[in-house]
Amino acid sequence: MQPSFFRNFVLFAELDDRELGSIAAVAKTRRYAKDDVIFHADETGDVFCLIRMGRVKVTMTSPEGKEIILSVLGPGDFFGEMSLLDNEPRSATVIATEALEVVTIWRSDFLQILSENFSITRKVLAEISRRLRTASGRIESLATMDVYGRLARYFLDLAAQQGKIVDNGYIAVTRPTHQSIANTIGTSRETVSRLIHDLMRQNLLLSEGKTIYLRQSALDQFRAEV
Ligand code: CMP
Secondary structure: HHHHHHHHHHHHHHOOHHHHHHHHOOOEEEEEEOOEEEOOOOOOOOOEEEEEEOOOEEEOHHHOEEEEEEEEOOOOOOOHHHHHHHOOOOOOEEEEOOOEEEEEEEEEHHHHHHHHHHHHHHHHHHHHHHHHHHHHHHHHHHHOOOOOHHHHHHHHHHHOOOOOOEOOOOOEEEEEOOHHHHHHOOHHHHHHHHHHHHHHHHEEEEOOEEEEEEHHHHHHHHHHHH
16 A cells, blocks of 8 residues: 555544655555454454444444444544553454455554654544543433433434535434444334334434435434433
8 A cells, every 4th residue: 555545544644754654564454344243342452443444333242142332433433442552352343334444553563653653642542532422421321311312312423423414404414224223322123213203204304215314403402402
């Protein structure tokens, strides 16, 4: 890979050509198919991954075998940093939800890059802080909100992360499956389907192909409720 290719990643945006060259020298590309497991929770970690194309879900499994989705990550996002930093096993299972291409960097190279480039270390720490804030918000909503409130917060987060304003007062987001929404907010698929159906009946939400359109007024209503 050409060093300049790495400039596309926000993580490396501030590096000069020589520094990009040293990243290019140690990075490799790996490809995965939809549903491939990239890491299993509890296995030893030896590699850092940056998503070049595709998406992953970060999951845990409940004692009853139910999947809990902690996060969904897409192009430009990274994963696999935690066990390299704390020398503990992988904290979660990471699964490709679509065809995936990642740039990988081995542990010793990753740690050396962090020690030599404070701009990268700072961005990694900022992203870990953001994830901790999201996790705290999730703990709060599980402890204090009913399932409608949790769904409202889910859509607000989704709109903030990837919402695109389209005509006539709607915000477009990629449509997650009802099962993956259920596994993220801690309820059943049937409950999610029922609540989404109610929102559609009130014209607060439209679903078309792979896109959900959220009416701006629905987001205002959600904001007032959470
Ligand atoms: P690691 O523990 O090495 O392997 C699993 C990865 O999943 C972890 O590093 C993080 O990159 C990612 N991860 C774990 N927990 C979360 C979370 N709550 N939100 C987003 N990503 C996470």
